Each structure stands twice: as structure tokens, then as C-alpha cells.
Amino acid sequence: MDNTITFTNTQLVTDSMFYFCEKMGSAHGNIEDGVLTARVVGEYSAGKTRVIREILANKIPENFLPISSLEAQTRLQLEISYGQKDELYLIEKSEDCDEAKIINQLTKFPTRAEVIDYSPEDYRLRLLIDEHKFILVKGDGYTDDNQPKKLFLIDTPGWNSGEDTLAEKDAHQYFVGEHNLAIIYVCHANRLDGEINKAKLDNFLEALGEAIxxxxxxxxxxxxxxxQKDSQERLSQRMQERVLQQWQALYFEPDKLDLKIKALDFAEMSEKDIQDFRDNFWRDLLDPIGTEKFEFTQSYADQISNWPEHWDIRNTISKQIENIRTMQKVLNxxxxxxxxxxxMNMTRLMGLSQENIIERLxxxxxxxxxxxxxxxxxxxxLCHPLAEEHPLYEWWNKYWLANLSIIYENFNRYIDIVNQTIGAVTPKIDDLQLYLSKNISPEYLKIIGKFSNTSFxxxxxxxxxxxxLLSLERFTAxxxxxxxxxxxxxxxxxxxMAKLG
Ligand SMILES: Nc1nc2c(ncn2[C@@H]2O[C@H](COP(=O)(O)OP(=O)(O)OP(=O)(O)O)[C@@H](O)[C@H]2O)c(=O)[nH]1
Ligand SMILES: [Mg+2]
Structure with missing residues (x-):
């Protein structure tokens, strides 16, 4: 005797659970781009790219390290954000809020000469690295849902090199983003008092005061x-006074500016000094949006409790069950x-046309x-489909709706049979009750068997x-x-049952 048991139903549910796990696990691999940016701006060779390299030490693979050198270097804006894998792209993107169009995937950070044919106004580089600091756990503060979003740190070409038209543009247009987390202004200690830098700073502050x-x-x-160490305090002080003075001269309110100044010389710093700078930099940068760390090991329960509202299946399910009860009542x-x-009997229908008989019955x-x-x-x-991105998508279709549709099909069959039976009544019928019972009863008995005493x-x-009363995560589990x-x-x-024949 064959004792093999086939677990067809179990297999379907297990498969849909795998799908669920996959979706839950990858939910964070697919973190969406946010609109929030932090731009690093300043004169050419001031050290913008160096600052970025220092704050992301060991996070950027060698071949993707942005080039920082003594000549005017950065040509295209470089957007850096989170990616599961380290990847570098040349993209077409003019404004921060534009969709990025990938032109090329690069295997090595391009030199200035290699991208010289690409206009900085329309093209950028995009570097994705496995650094969780770029993941804003509770979203970017602008997009409606509170799902994690990517923050973009943007390195820009320096002004004053005489080589880049982009960098000479008005600050309103190019160096303040559409949605700013912060602007990082980098300047060289020796060029603090340069006329162009002063004018640029004024231009900036004006843009800053008006930016979002x-x-x-x-x-x-x-x-x-x-x-160098001996000038750090003096220069920080001078910069602070200059900025605050200019800010007020522009009639902006002092409490609308959060100013942080750090004077340093990377060449003189110990590894520990640089680590402190890095930690403080990230803390200050993320301060306005929250420094909560993004954890990949976030439990399923936490993930579910952060699901967007329209992913909540509780109401739909309770409506569906309510409908099943109504169907059961109808069948009773x-x-x-x-x-x-x-x-009803034929005597009561006497004299009526066929159409009227049908209507009456x-x-x-x-x-x-x-x-x-x-x-x-x-x-x-009616079926309620779930969005394909929903982790329960497979389970919903293969288990839940599959079981509901057995009920639905049977219920609709009952309606159709009654309709057909009524539709075929003619004045020639003698015993109406007998006719109805003969045509409806056998199917009806089968149908009600699908409604009660089933495991579903x-x-x-x-x-x-x-x-x-269960919360969504408990309900789902x-x-x-x-x-x-x-x-x-x-x-x-x-x-x-099969064994019993
Ligand atoms: N000694 C020393 N060198 C620095 C410091 N900051 C930056 N540099 C160096 O200055 C040079 C220019 O720095 P970059 O980071 O390329 O400057 P940048 O602002 O990105 O320049 P562009 O991309 O041309 O606008 C590089 O060789 C840096 O290593 C510093 O604090 N001390
Ligand atoms: Mg640079």
C-alpha cells in the first residue's frame, strides 16, 4: 500500500512564505532615493573632495575613491549614497529632483580628462556604497511615507579655477539643493580673505537664507x-563673526541659522583626531533628521509595524469574513x-406573462x-488584489484568495442556478415547489457543504x-x-479520504 502523503496545500503556503521572507529581507536593499541632500561647496582645491574622503574613510573602495589633488579636479557633481553593493555610475541628471538616467557603469573613478566631454549641468557621477549612515530610517522628512530613504551627499566642482562654468554660477542655482539637510562650505585657511571668496560667501548666505x-x-x-593648530581658534572666530554679520546684513534672523565651524589641517591630524572629526561631522549633519541607526537586522515585527497604511490587510479581511457570514445566512x-x-405555487402566478412570472418569483x-x-x-x-510589492502578495493569491474563491464560486453558482431555474419557469409547470426543488436542491446541498465544517x-x-484586537504584526504572524x-x-x-476511497 502506498503510504506517501502529498503535501500540495502545505507546499503552496510554504512557497508563499519564502516569497514573504524574500520580500521582507530585500525591503531594505531597495531603499528608495530621498530628496534630501547635503552639498559640499567651496573654492577649487579647498579640500572638498578630501573632506568627503576623510568622512567616508575605508567605506569607499580604492578604485572608486574620488580624486583629490592639487589641480582643479572635480568636474561633475558626485552624488554619494547607500547601495547594497559598491557601484559607480555616470548619470544624466540636471536637477536634484530629476530622475537619474544611467549612462554608464564605471569600474574606476574617472579623471577630470575622462569626463571632460560631459556637461556638468546635465551629468553627474553617482557612487553607491555600503554605508548605512546614508539611510534615513524614518524617511527624508519630505516624502509622504515614513519608509527609510537614501540621503545624498554631493561633492561639487570648486569655483574660481577659471575652468568650470558651472561653479561660477549664482549660488542660488547650483550650490543650494532643492531640499537641504545642510550645506558644507569648505575653504582654505590661506584664502579666507580673498575677495572672491568673500563675495561668494555673501552670495551663499543669501541663497542659504532663502533655501528650503x-x-x-x-x-x-x-x-x-x-x-595649523595655532591659527585654528582665531580663524574660526573670524569666520563666525563674518558669517553672522553678513547674515544679519541680509536681514535674516540669527536664530534661523545653525552654524558650525571647524578649522583643521588634515596633514597634522592623528588617526584619532580624524576619527573624532568624522564622528562629529556625521552627528552634526544628521542632527536635524535624527541620528537613529539603520539596522538590517530589524525584526519582521518592526518592519511590519512600519508598513504603509494601505498594506494593512485587517480591514479587508474582516470585510471578507463578514461577507462570508452574510453568504452563509443567505444559504440558510x-x-x-x-x-x-x-x-409560491402556480395558482398564484396564474394569468401572468412569462416575463412577469420571472419578475415575481x-x-x-x-x-x-x-x-x-x-x-x-x-x-x-469581489476579489481584493494586493500590490505586487506587498510581502504577502503570493500568500494572498495562492492561499487566502484561493480559499475564498472556492466559497465565492459556490455562492455564485447558487445564485446562477436559482436565476436559471426561475428563468425557465413556464405556465406549463404543475407543481412549482417540486420543479424548484428538483432543479436547485442537488447543487444546493453540495454548495452548503463548502461553507461550513471546513477547516478554512x-x-x-x-x-x-x-x-x-491584534496589532498588525501579531495579526499577520x-x-x-x-x-x-x-x-x-x-x-x-x-x-x-483518498485512502478510504
Ligand atoms: N595639507 C593639507 N592638505 C589638504 C587639506 N585639505 C585638503 N588638502 C589637499 O589639498 C588638495 C586639494 O584638495 P581637493 O580635495 O582636491 O580639493 P577640492 O575642493 O575638491 O578641489 P576641486 O575638486 O578642484 O574643486 C589635495 O591634494 C588635498 O589632499 C588639509 O587640511 N591639509
Ligand atoms: Mg574636488
């Missing part, structure tokens, strides 16, 4: 490079005292099952009676567990 910042306050971080009322249309039938029309009956069996019906009863139990039970039951 997350907290309604302009966050300006100034880094004075090439500044469908046959009263063995009669499918109670107290339909009316009486609907009255018996306590419904107004056939359309609302059918509406109860038990699942719906548990949901209905025990689960209505319980429902998945129930589906495993029910599908295993169903497989065993079906095997047992």
Missing part, C-alpha cells in the same frame, strides 16, 4: 582646511421548510434571502472571534501560522 531646509533653519557647516434562508421560494426569492437585488449579492464576491471556515472563525496549520490539516485529511 528640513527644520526651517539653515544648517551651515564650515570646514577651514590647511589650518435559501430553503425554508424544503421550499426555495416559500409559499425573483422578487419573492430575494425577499426570502433578505436581499434587494442580485447585483449586491454578487458584490460580496475554522480559520475565518478564529480571525473573527480572537484576532480583532497568527494568520500565517493558521494558514500553515490549516493547509497541513487539509493535506492529511485529503490523504486520509
Amino acid at each position: 531646509f528640513l527644520s526651517g533653519k539653515a544648517h551651515l557647516h564650515i570646514v577651514i582646511t590647511h589650518c 434562508l435559501a430553503c425554508i421548510d424544503g421550499q426555495f421560494i416559500q409559499n 425573483t422578487e419573492r426569492w430575494l425577499k426570502q434571502i433578505e436581499f434587494n437585488n442580485v447585483e449586491t449579492l454578487k458584490e460580496m464576491t 471556515d475554522l480559520v475565518t472563525q478564529v480571525v473573527e472571534q480572537k484576532m480583532n 497568527t494568520l500565517l501560522k493558521l494558514s500553515v496549520l490549516q493547509s497541513r490539516y487539509e493535506d492529511h485529511y485529503q490523504n486520509q
